[in-house]
Amino acid sequence: MSERCCPACRADTVALADWPFGGLGESVFNYVAAFRHCTQCGLVYVANIDDARLARFYHEECAYHTSAHFAVDRPENIAKARRYLDFIAKLRPGFTEVTDIGCGRGGFLRLARRSHPGVRVLGIDIAPGDPEARAEAVMFAAATSAVLPLANDSQSLLTCFHVLEHLRVLDSTLEELARVLQPGGLLVIEVPDAERYAETPIGPAYWLAIREHVQHITPCALTLALARHGLHVEHLERGVLPTPEFRYASLLLAARKAEAGEDAVKPGRCVGCVDYLQASARALECQAEWVAALRARHGGLTFWGCSAELLSLLPRLDTDVDRLCDANPLKQRQGYRGRVVYAPELLAPRGALVIAPYLYAVEIRRAAVALGWRPEQIFELGAVDTPMMDVATPASIECE
Numbered sequence: 001m002s003e004r005c006c007p008a009c010r011a012d013t014v015a016l017a018d019w020p021f022g023g024l025g026e027s028v029f030n031y032v033a034a035f036r037h038c039t040q041c042g043l044v045y046v047a048n049i050d051d052a053r054l055a056r057f058y059h060e061e062c063a064y065h066t067s068a069h070f071a072v073d074r075p076e077n078i079a080k081a082r083r084y085l086d087f088i089a090k091l092r093p094g095f096t097e098v099t100d101i102g103c104g105r106g107g108f109l110r111l112a113r114r115s116h117p118g119v120r121v122l123g124i125d126i127a128p129g130d131p132e133a134r135a136e137a138v139m140f141a142a143a144t145s146a147v148l149p150l151a152n153d154s155q156s157l158l159t160c161f162h163v164l165e166h167l168r169v170l171d172s173t174l175e176e177l178a179r180v181l182q183p184g185g186l187l188v189i190e191v192p193d194a195e196r197y198a199e200t201p202i203g204p205a206y207w208l209a210i211r212e213h214v215q216h217i218t219p220c221a222l223t224l225a226l227a228r229h230g231l232h233v234e235h236l237e238r239g240v241l242p243t244p245e246f247r248y249a250s251l252l253l254a255a256r257k258a259e260a261g262e263d264a265v266k267p268g269r270c271v272g273c274v275d276y277l278q279a280s281a282r283a284l285e286c287q288a289e290w291v292a293a294l295r296a297r298h299g300g301l302t303f304w305g306c307s308a309e310l311l312s313l314l315p316r317l318d319t320d321v322d323r324l325c326d327a328n329p330l331k332q333r334q335g336y337r338g339r340v341v342y343a344p345e346l347l348a349p350r351g352a353l354v355i356a357p358y359l360y361a362v363e364i365r366r367a368a369v370a371l372g373w374r375p376e377q378i379f380e381l382g383a384v385d386t387p388m389m390d391v392a393t394p395a396s397i398e399c400e
């Protein structure tokens with residue numbers, strides 16, 4: 001497939017930005033991502049990565065199955081799963097089965113079992129599910145979304161939450177979902193709503209710094225991609241959903257497998273997220289300038305927390321004299337491009353300390369003070385003033 005061909009609607013796309021990412025150890029993300037934009041459906045995507053490379057990340061690097069962010073018992077994650085169930089129950093009251101593609105630890109399925117005890121639930125993911133969910137009669141199968149271990153026309157209800165933005169090729173998964181769905185069956189999808197990233201600010205360039213999000217999906221893009229596989233949007237909701245650390249703009253939709261016919265719901269005007277991406281790139285340049293000024297003032301910097309935010313910034317810094325530290329022993333073992341990632345307690349406080357992650361700054365600050373860093377030495381990357389705050393509603397483009 002050509003890198004220039006839109007993964008959602010197949011239109012020809014335009015180059016948008018080259019984005020240098022970094023990664024720890026042998027990370028697949030030590031590269032310059034080529035972002036492209038589809039002017040027909042508004043999709044922004046990374047063209048120069050493939051799903052085999054991304055699969056290496058999920059098998060070897062990512063911490064989804066241990067990260068507190070995805071903990072099944074967190075009230076925010078339960079609230080989100082309940083939102084999915086309410087959405088489904090409204091469209092298919094009395095549903096008797098559900099198969100969740102990309103089920104992660106199985107939190108949604110566990111709640112489905114508890115709320116609807118007779119419902120048969122199956123979770124499919126490349127990694128095995130959570131033992132606690134398994135104990136509650138949630139069945140799991142290991143597979144990729146592009147090759148499902150399910151018969152043709154066998155499923156009446158499929159769910160696919162936070163999967164599509166992680167796939168470089170959408171067609172093979174959508175074709176597979178359409179294959180296993182019964183005629184009239186329902187596919188429920190949720191992705192971050194790329195057109196509304198700016199509505200719930202988390203920190204400068206946050207969404208673009210998530211290196212494994214290779215698709216930034218608009219309602220228009222998703223509707224067109226589904227329609228090409230005989231999946232017609234029946235209901236679409238653009239809301240705000242919680243996570244343990246932040247709230248985000250969500251795009252939740254249901255599509256029905258049908259032979260032909262118009263989409264029941266039109267996505268409306270398509271605005272895309274080009275302005276957000278460009279503001280994000282400028283924000284990182286601002287952060288790089290701020291780092292240089294801070295280094296000049298304090299004589300040396302220590303970065304605490306090798307998070308995605310820092311791994312988008314480090315390749316843009318023009319020096320490697322700063323010290324890196326992280327409390328995670330795995331990250332300490334990996335290092336960054338030949339540089340040591342220290343355990344924080346091994347570094348004597350000197351110069352200035354920069355807290356890199358946007359989300360855990362309070363906890364890191366507390367730990368740093370306990371190690372002897374003085375409050376006036378401590379700075380937060382997420383608090384740097386950048387043009388992200390000025391992202392306006394992007395100029396509209398028509399979705400045809």
Ligand SMILES: [Zn+2]
Nearest residue numbers: 006009038041
């Ligand atoms: Zn497109």
